[in-house]
């Protein structure tokens with residue numbers, strides 16, 4: 001786009017006058033007008049470009065402006081822009097087949113939604129109808145969406161203002177060795193104790209009342225928490241033992257982010273329901289869905305499924321998904337994401353941790369990484385407290401500002417910087433991003449004691 005500061009001002013003015021933004025105190029935000037993007041970069045109207053280490057909202061797995069996806073959406077728009085969910089359509093059927101082929105186990109049916117929260121809404125509804133049980137167990141330090149059910153599943157402070165206490169959700173602690181709720185000192189200990197705790201929660205809540213356990217296989221916004229070896233497989237076993245369904249929320253982790261098509265593939269675990277959105281078509285057109293196992297799907301062979309959406313399997317969104325998944329496979333993006341994590345991002349971020357006392361821990365895999373920032377490495381006091389008031393978030397805001405000033409845009413949440421770039425980020429781009437983070441972290445170091 002042509003540079004135009006005046007245009008930027010017009011966009012800003014319309015936004016501030018009329019757009020009501022998510023999660024924000026409306027008077028305290030100043031959203032950057034974005035003019036365009038290509039590959040791992042996006043740019044504003046004033047000639048500044050940014051390396052997108054956030055993949056927008058951790059959804060842009062194939063980067064901005066992929067020509068094959070743009071072409072597929074254009075082609076589909078000329079053919080048929082919209083079709084009611086009661087019809088069959090070519091892009092919907094092909095997308096469902098491709099997604100089922102990639103999915104583990106017998107997850108062979110897809111119910112399409114417009115995004116991740118709706119996918120979790122429907123997975124929960126399916127689990128309740130299948131088991132005839134009311135409750136769902138969800139983890140603290142989780143995010144599952146912002147609708148009534150999914151914000152109640154969510155295990156972070158975003159739930160608090162909307163918690164109606166009647167959603168039939170009980171929370172448990174997942175494993176997180178760095179801030180162990182179980183006073184564990186090794187991954188193995190953390191794993192065993194987290195499983196004991198989950199089992200106790202099931203027993204105390206009453207197995208016969210629990211429809212499902214919903215879990216992010218790698219916790220996303222809650223801190224890029226990678227589970228210890230064996231944890232997810234044992235959760236699967238616990239579920240089987242008690243007739244509880246396992247829902248994997250792969251809205252953030254699905255389609256390459258962890259260096260596998262699905263995060264559960266890293267541990268060979270097969271859930272009963274798997275929810276996705278974001279990476280399925282990189283958000284070029286909104287799309288989410290539920291992958292449904294044979295057992296759950298069979299529940300609705302002879303009775304109607306009580307749920308639907310006008311835009312379920314929207315042709316433009318599904319055409320974008322088909323082109324995205326084909327491009328990802330043809331260009332080896334998932335393998336590249338795994339390689340980048342193992343050989344460039346992981347080692348590079350760990351090297352930063354050695355130099356910067358503000359980095360308490362580096363966690364991640366594939367193109368999904370977090371720097372946990374602390375004031376003190378020994379006490380592990382968070383650089384920004386849990387559920388910080390806006391004023392307390394200043395240190396992390398300053399780190400972000402230092403990155404942006406240098407043309408790099410990571411993702412910041414709580415006391416962490418998340419490095420979650422597109423799967424096809426090049427090695428050179430990754431190294432440029434690491435160099436900028438190296439400079440920006442000095443801002444955080446100044447807060448250490």
Ligand code: PLP
Pocket residue numbers: 114115116117118120143144145146216220221249250251252253277278288
């Ligand atoms: N589940 C997870 C793990 C997510 O990360 C998100 C969004 O960030 C959601 C669900 C909600 O998805 P959406 O914002 O598309 O409703």
